[in-house]
Every structure is written in C-alpha cells, then in structure tokens.
Amino acid sequence: MIRSANPDVIRPYLTDASNLTGGYASEVVFPENEKEVIQALDEACRTKTPVTIAGNGTGLVGARIPFGGIVLSTEKLGGLREIYQAEGDSGYAVTGPALTLKQLQDAVSTKELLYPPDPTEQNAFIGASIATNASGARTFKYGATRRWVRRLKVVLSTGDTLDLRRGEFVADEENSLFLKGSKNSFELKLPHYRMPEGKHSAGYYVSPGMSAIDLFIGSEGTLGVITEIEVGLIPKPQGFFSGVVFFDREENAWQLANQAREESLKNRTAGAKDQIDASAVEYFDSHALEILRSSYAQIPQKAQSAIFFEQEIQAGTGKHLAQQWLQLCKSYQALSDQSWFGQSPKEHAEFRMFRHAIPVLVNRILRQYRQTKIGTDFTVPRKHLFDLLELYRQKLKDSGLRYCIFGHIADNHLHVNLLPQNNEESVRGWQLYRQIARQIIAWGGTISAEHGVGKMRREYLSDMFGQSGLMEMSLVKKKLDPCLILGRGNIIPEEFLNG
C-alpha cells in the first residue's frame, strides 16, 4: 500500500474548503483496493490510531481534517466501473468512491442519462457526497443524494465488509437494525430522535422501517469506508429553459420564488409537462449580487436581488414555457428586460456558473482575511420561510457584519455567509450564528441541510437532538466501530466516545 509520512505529502490533507486550521496527522495512506482498506483499518485498530477518511477536500465543515492519527485517502480507490441502461430509458452506474461528480455527470451524459443530485461543487467525490448526503439546486425536484443511492459496499474498522442494498436489512418496529457483515453480525439500537422536516444532513439518519444503507449515507466518515457505490440515473432531459431574473426589491424575488415553487409542485403532481415545473429555484440577495459584480459587470445597476431558475423542456414545449415564465416575472415586477433567459446548453451552463460563482467568491474573500467561513446551512419547515427571511434581514443588518444570502429558496434553505474581517468580528459572527440556530431549531428546522456537521457544527447538534440523541448515536458508532478510530471529532463530541 502506498503510504507517506512526508509533511509535504500530508499537508494538503490538513485542509478543506472550511478554512479550519490546526489539523495534523502522522501519515497518509492510499489504499488501492478493498483489501488494502481492510489492512489499513486493521493496523489502525490494533494500534488505536485515529483514521480520518479523505475525499476531495471540498467539504465545508472540516470533516476530512484530521486532528491526530492518520489520513486514509480514497483517491486511489477507483472511479467509474460501469453504466447500465435499465428499463424506461433510466439506468444506474457502479463506481468506486473517487469519481468526481463532474466525471460522473459527463460519463452518464454520453449515454443520454443524468445523475439528478446536483451539488454546486462538482469536484466533490461521489463517495464523499454520499458520506455527507450532499444536495443541491435540483434537490427541489429530485431530492438529496440519499434518494439515488441503491447499493453501497462499506468496510468497517472490524475488518467486515458490508454489502448494503436498499430494502435489505430493514429496521424493525422496536427501532432495532440487524446487519450481517463478512465476518460479524451487528445488532443496533437506532436513535429515537425525530428527524426535521425537509432537507437534512446532521447526525445519523433514522426513520421507521429504514434500510441499513441509510445509516451510512450522511455518516461523515464515522462508521466505515465506502468503497463501492451504485446510484440511480434518469433519462437526460432534452434541454433546459433557464434564466437569471433580477428585481429591484428583495421581497419581489421572495414572492416569485414562492409562486414558482407552488406552481411547480402542483403541475408536477398533475403531470402537466407544458406548465411551470422548475427543477431549481435559487435566490441571491443584494449583498450576494454586490460580490458577484466583481466578476459580472453586466448585472443590472438597479438589481437588489435575483432568482436563478431552470426547467427541463421536451421537444416543442420551450416556447410555451418561456411565455409562462415571462408572465410570472411580470407579475412580480422583475426587471425582465435586463434579465437573462436562454434555452441553449451554453446559456444554461453560463447561468449555472453564475450560481456557482457566489460560494467560490465568498471563499476567496475569506482566504484574503484568513478567516474561517461562518456559513449557515439551515432549513426550516415551509410555513416559516418568510419568518426566516425576515429574521435574517433584521439580525444581519443589526450586526453590522459583512454578509450575503443565497441558495435553495424552493427548499426553504438559504445560506447566510458571514464574512468576518478579523477575529473580533468572527467571535460576534459565531454568537449571531448560535442565536439564529436556536430559533431555527425552535421552528423545527435543521442546523445542517446538506454540508454535514463535521467538526464545526457539533455543538449545535445537541441543541437539536439533546444529550440523549448524542448518546444514542455514540452507541451505534461503538457497535460498528468498536476501536473508535473512524472520523474522530466528526458529529459526535469526544466525551460521548471516551469511557
């Protein structure tokens, strides 16, 4: 197995996109197959050496940053194995964990297929995107990564491999889950907490009658190493009608997004293919546009907010849909003449790039100030969306901190990014984050819809699930990772693992 204790080799594995600092490790190992993963975990188990699993380092919560022990890089565990066409023009792909989402999308696209989850960061590895249950703009139509994972192979620190197909190893009425590995069997008592409504990626997943596979999706490298993956694919849409619509008032963008969402849900249920049915509706506030102006001088001067939307089109539906979207824009006083619309793949790619540019630019600014990102990843139940928007506006304005708001408004999921310029602002930023998090939890929302908990959101998890929830999670971990070596510092606070 390739391994290195050279500090120059280790250094890149001490970072991710969170800008969290202080990580350290004694070695990086690069297993090239399942046997070598078992060997690496076996050695670590015997010496009680913590193992942090690394994907491609685009995570936002420091989950792949080690604080001691070794790093197990998944990058040599292989990428695409096979794409299968299935009935009804859909299909599935079998891959190793080290395929980027872009590579997967490009490969399936040549077979006229689409992998629906659409996290903005296409350099993420598929294995890690499952470990974080990533989601994205198209989650509004297609759900999060979880929905598309059909089968996983996972290596545990016990040396067991698990072959988990959705629908196999199902929790019983008592919330117990029985699992059979290649060497041992495991009987788990699942946590009793209730999951928040909507998008959610904080802590171990539980639901009545769940499949074992769901426990590993979103477990952030704390339970096992994902070595093989099967994901579902759908027929590639013939094209997209999409646009970036600008407004001179933020409220008008909120209202249009709300209306687009309601119509989409109604028309989708009715199967009305020539009516508004967005796959993505994304929001930008005035501060996000201000940051984007550094790269996009063509943003209209009067614009105070924007919505990016996309809708799949079938042959012959494009023109009719364009009229409906324009009508909708008119109803909410959009700056339609200065907005951008298009049906060509090039235009669609440009609009998507515009959406992707905002988190990239924010990260660039934070690197300049050498500050860690303070980014919310909260969702709330639908009935609280407008309360959330008002709360953000009020609290952020009062704080005097630099910030922007953008993201998945159709999923009630907006990212507030605070941009502290020094340590004092950072402290105030985190205080504000905590206040808002408390309100989100009181409304029945989640502290992490898609980025996970990692090392940077742990303290908020107890606000959500209580000490008993954390204890129940730690008992699950102790069964599957009895050496307690995997993903130390992620999700579960140390005090629940010691002793």
Ligand SMILES: Cc1cc2nc3c(=O)[nH]c(=O)nc-3n(C[C@H](O)[C@H](O)[C@H](O)COP(=O)(O)OP(=O)(O)OC[C@H]3O[C@@H](n4cnc5c(N)ncnc54)[C@H](O)[C@@H]3O)c2cc1C
């Ligand atoms: C500009 C930008 C935009 C982003 N947009 C989105 C977005 O829209 N939606 C979203 O969900 N996220 C987004 N992210 C966050 C990030 O891309 C995701 O969290 C992604 O899933 C991380 O993938 P990675 O390969 O970089 O993993 P890493 O950061 O390396 O690791 C993430 C976690 O996965 C675990 N892990 C990695 N591989 C395995 C494996 N094989 N088995 C078990 N555990 C493993 C690690 O231990 C760690 O806990 C964004 C990030 C950036 C920088």
